[in-house]
Amino acid sequence: MESVYTVFDINDKIVYSTTDNGSNxxxxxxxxxxxxxxxxxxxxxxxxLSDSEKSDDFDIxxxxxxxxxxxxxxxxxxxxxxxxxxxxxxxxxxAHTLNLIATNDIEKELASVKSKSSTxxxxxxxxxxTFAKANNLWNKxxxxxxxxxxxxxCFGVYLVTxxxxxxxSTYDSITFLLNHIKVNxxxxxxxxxxxxxxxxxxxDIDFMEDYVTIMEPLAAALDILQxxxxxxxxxxxxxxxxxxxxxxxxxxxxRLNYCATLINIIKTSIETRFRKEQADKFLVIAALSHPYFKxxxxxxNIIKDLAVANFKEAVLKKSKSxxxxxxxxxxxxxxxxxxxxxSFFSWSKIHSNSNISIENEISSxxxxxxxxxxxSPEVSVCPRPRRRPQLAMFPFSRLLRQAxxxxxxF
Numbered sequence: 186m187e188s189v190y191t192v193f194d195i196n197d198k199i200v201y202s203t204t205d206n207g208s209n210x211x212x213x214x215x216x217x218x219x220x221x222x223x224x225x226x227x228x229x230x231x232x233x234l235s236d237s238e239k240s241d242d243f244d245i246x247x248x249x250x251x252x253x254x255x256x257x258x259x260x261x262x263x264x265x266x267x268x269x270x271x272x273x274x275x276x277x278x279x280a281h282t283l284n285l286i287a288t289n290d291i292e293k294e295l296a297s298v299k300s301k302s303s304t305x306x307x308x309x310x311x312x313x314x315t316f317a318k319a320n321n322l323w324n325k326x327x328x329x330x331x332x333x334x335x336x337x338x339c340f341g342v343y344l345v346t347x348x349x350x351x352x353x354s355t356y357d358s359i360t361f362l363l364n365h366i367k368v369n370x371x372x373x374x375x376x377x378x379x380x381x382x383x384x385x386x387x388x389d390i391d392f393m394e395d396y397v398t399i400m401e402p403l404a405a406a407l408d409i410l411q412x413x414x415x416x417x418x419x420x421x422x423x424x425x426x427x428x429x430x431x432x433x434x435x436x437x438x439x440r441l442n443y444c445a446t447l448i449n450i451i452k453t454s455i456e457t458r459f460r461k462e463q464a465d466k467f468l469v470i471a472a473l474s475h476p477y478f479k480x481x482x483x484x485x486n487i488i489k490d491l492a493v494a495n496f497k498e499a500v501l502k503k504s505k506s507x508x509x510x511x512x513x514x515x516x517x518x519x520x521x522x523x524x525x526x527x528s529f530f531s532w533s534k535i536h537s538n539s540n541i542s543i544e545n546e547i548s549s550x551x552x553x554x555x556x557x558x559x560x561s562p563e564v565s566v567c568p569r570p571r572r573r574p575q576l577a578m579f580p581f582s583r584l585l586r587q588a589x590x591x592x593x594x595f
Contacts, residue, residue, distance in 0.1 A: 186213070187270050199273045201418075205281045214275030279421055280411035282458050284352045287403055290454040291447065304446045311443050312396075315389045319362060322382050323347065332380050339376040340365045352411070356397070356404045363393040395444040402431040403451065419475035422468050423482035425459050430484075470499045476556040497547050504543055 190196045202218075204210040295312070298305045323346040325332040337343050345361040347354045366373045366385055377384045406428045409420060432448050435441070462468055472478050473496040483489040 186272060196271075201274050201276045202272065203276045203278055205278050206285060210275070211277075214272055217270040218272040219274045279459075279462075280352065280407050283403060283407045283410065283455075286451060286454040286458060287356075287400065287407075291450060294450050305450075308443050308446060311388060311392045315385075315392045315396075318383050318385055318389060319359065322362075322377070322380075323358065325380055325382065335376060335380055339372045340369060353404045353407055356400045359393055359400075360397050363390065363397060366390065392443050395441045398439060398441065399435070399444045399447055399451070402428055402435075417471065417475060418468060419471040419473075419478060421462060422472045423475075423478040425455065425463070426482040426484075429455060466495050466499070470496050473551070476550075479551055479555050481555060493551065496551075497544060500547055501543060 186202070187196075190199060202214070204214075295305060295309045298309050300306065303309075322336075323344060326336050326344055327333075327346060333343060342365075344365075345354075345358045347358045367390065374384050376382075406424050409424055410416075429452060432452050436445070436448055469492045472482065473480060473492055480489050480493065483492060
């Protein structure tokens with residue numbers, strides 16, 4: 186990665202590198218990356234990896250049966266102690282993290298359900314039954330042109346099918362299938378009979394409605410965070426905060442037949458995986474600096490006051506480092522060069538404190554109602570890099586590919 190930064194001459198311009206949650210990336214930045222500043226003590230990143238994420242590591246073995254030799258990346262780090270690699274701060278792809286919550290975390294909880302006494306038993310049974318029918322229908326469409334034509338004749342369109350490399354595809358596919366079955370239920374029954382697929386029952390439709398209701402906030406948040414245009418770090422914490430509040434509302438206001446217990450699993454996973462980010466000063470400041478969010482996403486007054494204090498401190502520090510205070514210079518010192526006119530006025534000799542005006546500007550910014558335009562950039566005095574970091578990993582992946590490196594090779 187450092188060689189890629191060198192090739193593109195961006196070593197001194199990168200503040201964060203955003204990658205996926207693979208443990209190879211996590212280990213690299215843990216050893217050679219700069220440390221992230223957080224307000225609260227956080228457990229080691231590595232301990233938060235799920236079993237599926239740990240599987241991204243290379244198997245530790247001297248040689249495989251196919252003649253391919255595998256190398257433990259930790260050994261490479263030990264052997265390369267004399268090489269001084271310097272990587273920027275690391276940020277895990279927020280979109281990839283949400284995708285892991287919607288897939289790996291939920292599946293892991295379902296796999297642990299072994300008894301009917303579990304609150305997830307009903308959900309698991311209905312989930313397996315409904316998805317078995319849906320997957321059978323999707324597979325038949327993908328494998329047979331005749332079945333695909335029958336489906337198009339029934340619904341007027343081909344079904345949207347899941348794709349492992351396309352996040353939200355399962356949600357989109359279930360939503361599409363549910364909408365067309367509800368509109369053409371009798372036709373869907375005849376279609377299932379004609380192509381040899383088990384009919385969808387009322388229980389299946391109720392489950393899909395619950396599933397869509399539960400997954401809709403998560404899918405919407407994922408779509409927001411994986412955007413590449415007009416996307417800033419300031420989006421992350423407000424998005425996570427609103428996402429959690431939406432699930433709280435679902436628990437209290439929405440009557441669900443099958444998926445109520447799923448909400449607690451999703452909430453717990455979100456809080457666990459984003460616990461470190463919620464304590465990151467950089468992300469808090471970025472959120473407060475965005476005119477669309479400001480402090481509206483913070484419900485706790487104590488946390489809000491602390492966030493505002495951190496924001497003011499960062500702006501004052503940045504303004505001082507950029508020499509903004511020098512606009513109010515002491516003319517008594519500069520009149521040596523012949524500026525006699527200004528020395529006539531008494532206040533020209535008073536060195537004013539620019540911190541007061543900056544604090545007033547900050548207070549004015551925070552007190553104004555948030556802008557109605559979501560695509561507004563952060564306020565200009567916000568400390569930020571010349572090229573804003575991305576929340577999703579796609580630009581970074583493209584950079585590696587342009588340099589002739591793939592994620593697998595890394």
